[in-house]
Amino acid sequence: MPESDCEIHRARRPALGAGRPLSLLLLIGGVLGTLASTVLTYDRIESLANPAFAPGCNINSVLSCGDVMETWQGSLLGFPNMLIGIPAFAALAALGLALLVGAGFPRWLWLGLQAGVTGAFVFVVWLIGQCLYVIGALCPWCMLVWAVVLPLFWYVSVHCLRSGVLPAPERLVRALRTYAWAGPVILYGTVLVLVLTRFGDRLL
Numbered sequence: 001m002p003e004s005d006c007e008i009h010r011a012r013r014p015a016l017g018a019g020r021p022l023s024l025l026l027l028i029g030g031v032l033g034t035l036a037s038t039v040l041t042y043d044r045i046e047s048l049a050n051p052a053f054a055p056g057c058n059i060n061s062v063l064s065c066g067d068v069m070e071t072w073q074g075s076l077l078g079f080p081n082m083l084i085g086i087p088a089f090a091a092l093a094a095l096g097l098a099l100l101v102g103a104g105f106p107r108w109l110w111l112g113l114q115a116g117v118t119g120a121f122v123f124v125v126w127l128i129g130q131c132l133y134v135i136g137a138l139c140p141w142c143m144l145v146w147a148v149v150l151p152l153f154w155y156v157s158v159h160c161l162r163s164g165v166l167p168a169p170e171r172l173v174r175a176l177r178t179y180a181w182a183g184p185v186i187l188y189g190t191v192l193v194l195v196l197t198r199f200g201d202r203l204l
Contacts, residue, residue, distance in 0.1 A: 030093025
């Protein structure tokens with residue numbers, strides 16, 4: 001092999017796989033997110049076609065998908081947010097399935113996945129704040145999406161940091177190996193406290 005080819009070969013990073021837990025999280029999270037986005041899309045289409053239509057997740061004055069979907073926050077880019085969720089979550093499910101059967105992905109794909117889940121995390125955090133303090137209602141299917149995106153962001157980030165896809169100090173990597181479980185606990189706990197603080201008297 002020519003010397004230049006050897007140098008190129010050494011510079012290439014091997015395809016990176018993932019453990020079974022992360023693969024399952026991507027697969028199951030992708031399926032649940034696709035389901036939630038599909039149901040919300042159906043409900044939104046029906047509500048636009050028939051003003052008298054009431055989504056099945058309109059449970060009470062707090063748990064009401066309709067109240068959330070009809071706001072401008074529900075169509076941030078000029079069209080219903082869930083139309084982005086269907087292909088995005090379906091792609092996550094496909095990636096999870098591929099990883100589960102032993103596939104490996106190049107670094108650029110992992111960076112793309114990291115960018116995607118980070119964007120989803122930022123959007124979900126913003127939407128949580130809007131639902132709690134501006135809209136004043138919670139969408140059960142949206143909350144399922146929140147429950148999926150929070151751990152997806154955390155564990156994809158942990159994987160990318162621990163595997164070297166993202167540069168990180170060794171001290172941080174060691175801490176993530178020991179306390180990787182803490183992220184979702186903190187995220188879920190924070191959301192639960194905020195929801196109970198805002199709507200506890202109307203939910204309990």
